[in-house]
Each structure stands twice: as structure tokens, then as C-alpha cells.
Amino acid sequence: MRPVLLAGALLLAGRSLLGAGPANDDCLTCHGDAGAVREKEKTPVFVDEKVFAGSVHGAAGMACTDCHADLAAAEFPHAEKLARVDCSPCHDQQAGDYAKSFHAASHARNPASRAARCVDCHGSHGILPSKDPNAPTSHFKLPGTCLRCHGDPAIYKKAHRLKGNDPAHFADSIHGKALLKAGLTVAPNCATCHGYHEIRTPRDAGSTVNRVRVPATCGACHAGILSLFEQGVHGQALKKGNPNAPVCIDCHSAHEVIATETARWRLDVIKECGTCHESLIHSYRDTYHGQVTELGFTRVATCADCHSAHDIFGKADPRSTVAPARRLATCQKCHPGTSPNFAKYDPHADPRDKARNPLLFYTGKFMALLLVSVFGFFGLHTVLWIPRSFQARRAKTRRNGNGGGK
Amino acid sequence: MSGQVHYRRFDTADRVLHGCLMVSFLGLALTGIPLVFSHERWAAALFALGNFKVASTLHRVFASLLILTFAAHLYRILDRVFVRKDYGVLWGPRSMVPQPRDLKEMVQHVRWFFGLGPRPLFDHFTYWEKFDYWAVFWGMGIIGGSGLMLWLPRLFARVLPGWAFNVATLVHGEEALLAVVFIFTVHFFNGHLRPEKLPMDTVIFTGSVSEEELQDERPGEWERLRAEGALEALRTEPPPRRLLLLGRTVGTIAVGIGLVMVVLTISALIR
Numbered sequence: 194m195r196p197v198l199l200a201g202a203l204l205l206a207g208r209s210l211l212g213a214g215p216a217n218d219d220c221l222t223c224h225g226d227a228g229a230v231r232e233k234e235k236t237p238v239f240v241d242e243k244v245f246a247g248s249v250h251g252a253a254g255m256a257c258t259d260c261h262a263d264l265a266a267a268e269f270p271h272a273e274k275l276a277r278v279d280c281s282p283c284h285d286q287q288a289g290d291y292a293k294s295f296h297a298a299s300h301a302r303n304p305a306s307r308a309a310r311c312v313d314c315h316g317s318h319g320i321l322p323s324k325d326p327n328a329p330t331s332h333f334k335l336p337g338t339c340l341r342c343h344g345d346p347a348i349y350k351k352a353h354r355l356k357g358n359d360p361a362h363f364a365d366s367i368h369g370k371a372l373l374k375a376g377l378t379v380a381p382n383c384a385t386c387h388g389y390h391e392i393r394t395p396r397d398a399g400s401t402v403n404r405v406r407v408p409a410t411c412g413a414c415h416a417g418i419l420s421l422f423e424q425g426v427h428g429q430a431l432k433k434g435n436p437n438a439p440v441c442i443d444c445h446s447a448h449e450v451i452a453t454e455t456a457r458w459r460l461d462v463i464k465e466c467g468t469c470h471e472s473l474i475h476s477y478r479d480t481y482h483g484q485v486t487e488l489g490f491t492r493v494a495t496c497a498d499c500h501s502a503h504d505i506f507g508k509a510d511p512r513s514t515v516a517p518a519r520r521l522a523t524c525q526k527c528h529p530g531t532s533p534n535f536a537k538y539d540p541h542a543d544p545r546d547k548a549r550n551p552l553l554f555y556t557g558k559f560m561a562l563l564l565v566s567v568f569g570f571f572g573l574h575t576v577l578w579i580p581r582s583f584q585a586r587r588a589k590t591r592r593n594g595n596g597g598g599k
Numbered sequence: 600m601s602g603q604v605h606y607r608r609f610d611t612a613d614r615v616l617h618g619c620l621m622v623s624f625l626g627l628a629l630t631g632i633p634l635v636f637s638h639e640r641w642a643a644a645l646f647a648l649g650n651f652k653v654a655s656t657l658h659r660v661f662a663s664l665l666i667l668t669f670a671a672h673l674y675r676i677l678d679r680v681f682v683r684k685d686y687g688v689l690w691g692p693r694s695m696v697p698q699p700r701d702l703k704e705m706v707q708h709v710r711w712f713f714g715l716g717p718r719p720l721f722d723h724f725t726y727w728e729k730f731d732y733w734a735v736f737w738g739m740g741i742i743g744g745s746g747l748m749l750w751l752p753r754l755f756a757r758v759l760p761g762w763a764f765n766v767a768t769l770v771h772g773e774e775a776l777l778a779v780v781f782i783f784t785v786h787f788f789n790g791h792l793r794p795e796k797l798p799m800d801t802v803i804f805t806g807s808v809s810e811e812e813l814q815d816e817r818p819g820e821w822e823r824l825r826a827e828g829a830l831e832a833l834r835t836e837p838p839p840r841r842l843l844l845l846g847r848t849v850g851t852i853a854v855g856i857g858l859v860m861v862v863l864t865i866s867a868l869i870r
Contacts, residue, residue, distance in 0.1 A: 553762065578788075
């Protein structure tokens with residue numbers, strides 16, 4: 194190999210004496226050798242001519258030195274370490290967007306950062322336009338490209354800390370299945386929500402995935418849901434600037450969005466409602482609805498079955514599915530033919546709440562008193578009896594042992 | 600002991616009805632208690648054996664069996680009182696009705712626990728047996744009534760207001776908890792797990808007690824029967840080995856299930 198490199202170097206040295214930069218063929222004299230390696234690190238320096246010719250840049254007839262601009266006037270053999278290729282002279286808009294991204298900020302903050310640069314997503318000599326299905330940045334291949342880092346905790350440390358929201362689980366999500374299994378062009382990939390070059394962290398108010406902007410981002414596709422959400426209490430709270438107002442990802446998660454017909458979703462989302470509506474989930478768990486769902490079955494009502502999912506209103510609001518005038522109809526969705534009396538059942542009754550239902554409160558107190566007194570009395574009765582009972586057993590054994598029974 | 604003279608305590612109908620009671624009670628507990636402790640992993644595991652539809656159907660089947668058992672028992676009582684004019688059911692030593700002597704015996708029994716006096720001369724039913732009986736009697740009314748409401752809410756809601764179902768839900772669960780823990784601790788101890796009874800009292804399965812046991816446990820009854828000259832009529836053969844074995848097996852299974860349930864229940868209550 195070394196003779197090859199030397200010969201190439203001599204040739205290139207001759208060329209540069211003539212004043213012009215090396216032509217692609219000159220470069221390939223060395224770099225076209227599939228076995229060519231760097232002198233010290235022994236890492237390959239091979240550039241496949243066919244791959245380059247098939248790339249968007251090769252097809253445009255670009256020269257190696259158009260990107261490796263520092264080699265246009267370099268002495269040969271050239272230095273082992275070349276200047277980083279700068280894409281911005283041609284792709285200034287994309288480079289400008291990238292400069293605003295978290296990837297760029299990571300490099301600015303930490304020189305050892307492994308955050309993605311242009312080549313990490315697009316590739317180098319074989320760059321294909323994103324429209325090309327084989328491009329790593331194509332619609333269907335992008336998640337795999339992002340996950341090379343974001344699915345690997347060795348590179349992206351947060352990857353496994355995002356509990357319940359691991360980007361690596363995207364493939365199992367309804368979005369991932371639509372994209373990767375069903376192959377839908379309308380299915381979102383990472384960039385649909387996070388953007389392309391200007392990817393910002395969710396903490397950044399300018400990010401498309403910042404809490405406040407999440408509904409608009411999801412609503413870009415789910416427009417019908419967005420309008421319901423915006424009318425409902427959660428959307429209204431968000432609009433008023435309540436930082437605790439839930440947005441799409443709080444219930445649906447960001448990366449593990451699953452179909453809402455599945456049992457897992459129907460059961461998990463109850464707990465999600467309960468993280469904010471703590472007293473209501475407790476009273477729900479006291480009812481048959483809450484107990485059966487907690488045991489893992491979905492035949493009974495969950496939160497959304499009564500309160501609806503996105504257009505949730507306070508019970509005093511006539512638009513609410515649990516408003517007095519609409520409550521019976523809501524019950525009848527599952528309990529057809531029930532009477533107005535039936536709908537006066539309190540699905541969130543709390544025996545500890547005297548004001549809400551005094552009769553239930555006193556019944557609960559009576560039952561507690563009954564339990565305590567019965568077990569108090571018979572507990573003590575039993576404990577006191579035990580020593581005497583042992584005596585009786587000993588006496589019986591003695592009697593049977595001595596006289597062989599009475 | 601098995602070679603001894605035995606005396607009849609329970610007739611066949613008593614034993615069959617107690618068997619029905621055992622089966623339905625255990626079945627109801629197994630299919631119902633998991634709902635009360637739905638947050639416990641064992642509850643979900645128990646329901647996962649079948650599924651919620653199977654469990655709720657079984658619960659109603661066992662409930663129907665228990666209602667029939669209760670009805671049969673009531674029929675027998677009414678028959679004895681009104682048809683056979685056996686008023687001993689209502690008052691006296693052979694009656695389940697609490698009487699002044701029960702209070703006296705209870706005080707005397709507790710004094711005996713402390714070594715402050717002799718053991719009471721118990722007759723046919725002791726005060727704790729009467730408590731067991733009436734606890735179950737009351738429990739069947741309360742749990743059965745609230746259970747029927749929850750089973751047929753549409754029907755009951757024609758008359759009852761919605762909050763009645765909230766009360767029914769609370770009462771059904773709490774009373775069931777009381778019944779389950781009571782039967783699986785106090786009743787089991789009194790009947791079977793007391794040191795002098797271990798491994799169990801088989802009288803409810805065989806129907807008869809040995810002479811020694813009768814003299815030991817119910818000296819009052821022994822004396823009364825002797826004075827009345829009624830012993831001869833109650834005298835019977837010792838229970839056949841097979842019946843004894845069956846009783847022990849069934850009893851052990853029931854006690855085993857009960858003890859597991861009560862450990863799970865109490866551990867869930869403490870946490």
C-alpha cells in the first residue's frame with residue numbers, strides 16, 4: 194500500500210506545481226484503492242468512486258476539492274487531518290437552521306460533544322437527496338438514523354432515562370407502526386414533530402415540542418382533535434398559561450403513542466388522569482368501575498367514557514357529558530334502559546366526605562365501628578382462650594395415655 | 600376414640616346445608632374479595648385465572664346457591680315451629696336464640712380464662728356458636744340484600760335513589776370483609792384450630808360426637824340429656840372411616856383456602 198500512496202503523492206505534487214488543484218481522478222489514485230489506510234491509525238481512506246458518482250454531489254459533477262476546499266491549494270502528500278467540511282457555502286439556509294439547533298449548541302458547549310453534524314445524518318461521499326428512498330434522511334429511514342444515537346445510551350445518555358417516553362420505543366408506537374410497518378407517507382417520523390435542521394430541546398420555548406406548542410404540533414395532523422382539546426378545560430387552562438395543564442403528550446406520551454382502543458391504553462390512561470386528579474382516582478377505585486379496571490379488565494367505564502377525552506368540561510358546564518341534563522344519556526351508553534334514579538349514583542362517592550354524602554359517611558363509620566368491635570372482642574377472646582386450650586389438650590392426652598380413653 | 604359410643608349432633612340436612620354454605624362462602628370470597636383489594640397483585644393474579652366475566656358469573660352462581668341454602672334453612676326452622684310445633688327452636692337449651700344463660704356463661708368463660716372460676720357447663724349451643732350463627736344470619740341479609748341491588752341495579756333503581764347504590768357498594772364490601780375475616784379467623788379457631796381441637800372438629804361433617812367429647816365440651820348438655828333420658832335416642836355408631844376421612848379432607852381444603860385468603864387480606868389491610 195505504501196508504494197501506491199507514495200506514487201500518488203508524487204503525481205499530485207507534480208500537478209500542484211502546475212498551479213491547479215487535484216482533479217477527482219488524482220484523488221482516486223490513492224483513495225480509489227479499497228485497501229488504502231492512514232499511515233498511523235490504519236483507518237481506511239477509501240472513497241468508492243461508484244458511490245460518489247451516484248451521490249447527489251457526484252451526479253452534479255462536483256470536485257473533491259469543492260467540499261475539501263483546504264486541499265485545493267495543499268502540498269501533497271496532504272496532511273492526515275483535513276479541515277472539517279463546511280456545507281454552509283452551498284447550504285446556507287440549512288446551516289443557519291442547524292446553528293440554532295440543540296445539536297449545534299451541544300458542540301458550542303462541549304468540544305467533545307458527539308451531537309450530530311451534517312454528515313452524521315446525511316452521510317458523506319454517498320449523500321442522497323432526502324427524496325431518495327435509500328437516503329438515511331428519507332421519510333421512512335429517518336427514525337433509524339436518529340436512533341443510531343438517540344437509541345444508544347452510550348452516546349445519548351438520556352435515552353434510557355426518559356421513562357415511558359423512550360425514543361427507542363417509537364417503532365412500537367402507533368406512529369412507528371404506521372410509518373415502518375404500514376409504510377404510510379402520511380405517518381410522522383421524528384422530523385415531523387421535532388423539525389429538520391432546527392431541532393430544539395423541549396425546554397426551549399421556540400421548540401415545536403415545547404409543552405405549550407405540543408398541541409399545535411400534534412394538531413398539524415390531528416386538526417379535529419385539536420379543536421376539541423382547545424375548547425375543553427385542559428386546552429383552556431393551557432391557554433390561560435397554567436403550567437400544569439396537560440397537553441397531548443401527558444396522556445398519550447411522546448414516543449410511545451398507542452392506539453386508544455387497546456386495553457393497555459384504556460387502563461394506563463386512568464392512572465395518568467389520577468396523577469393530577471388524585472382524590473378522584475381514589476374515589477373511582479372504590480367503585481366497581483375502578484376495581485375492575487384496576488384488576489386489568491376494560492369492560493367497565495374509564496374516565497374518558499363518562500367525561501369524554503378531549504372536549505372535557507366541568508360538570509356545571511351544559512356541554513359536559515356529566516352535566517345534570519346529559520348524565521343519564523352518558524350512563525345509558527353502557528347501561529341502556531336505566532332510569533333517572535340510576536344516574537343519581539355517585540361514581541366518585543367518598544365515605545370520608547361527610548358533606549358530599551352524609552348517609553354514606555355514617556354508614557362507613559358504622560361499618561368501621563362494627564369491624565373494630567367484633568374483631569376487638571373476639572381477638573381478645575381468642576388470645577385469652579389459647580393458654581387454657583393448651584391445658585385442655587395436655588389433659589386430654591394425659592387421660593388417653595393413662596387409661597387408653599375414658 | 601372412633602371406637603367409642605357416639606351421639607348425634609347434626610342431622611343430614613344440617614350437614615348438607617353447612618356444606619352448601621362452605622362452598623358458596625368460599626366461592627363468593629374468592630370471586631369477590633379481589634375486587635375489594637383490586638390494587639393488590641394477588642387480586643389481579645386471582646382474576647387473571649379466569650377473567651372478570653367468569654369471576655362475576657361465578658360470584659352470582661355462588662350467591663344463588665347461598666340464597667337457596669338460606670331459604671332452605673329458613674324453611675326448616677319455620678317447619679319445626681309451625682308444622683311440628685317444636686318450640687324448643689325458639690327458646691331453651693336447643694335454641695339458637697340468645698338467652699340470659701349465654702351472658703352468664705360468657706362471663707364465666709372469661710373468668711375461667713384467667714383461672715378465676717370453673718369452666719361453664721355449656722349446653723347444646725355455646726354463646727360463641729350463637730354469635731357465629733347470628734353473624735352469618737345478619738351478614739346474609741346485609742350482603743345478600745346489597746348484593747342483589749348491585750346485581751340488578753336497573754330493577755332496584757326504579758324505586759331506590761342513586762345514592763342507595765353507593766351505600767350498597769360500601770356495605771357489601773365492608774360486611775364481606777368482616778364476614779371473611781371473622782369466619783377465617785374466629786370461627787376457624789373456635790371450631791377447628793383450637794389446640795385441643797387440632798387438626799379439626801369433624802362433627803359438622805360426620806354429624807356425631809364421641810361420648811368423651813360431649814362430656815368434655817358440653818357437660819351441661821350431657822347432664823341434661825341423661826336427666827331427660829334422651830341419650831339413648833341420640834346414640835349412634837361411630838362415623839365410618841371413609842366419612843371421617845372425607846370430612847377431614849374437605850375441612851382441610853376449606854381451612855387452607857380460608858387461611859391463605861385471610862393472610863392476604865390482613866397483609867393488604869395493614870399496608
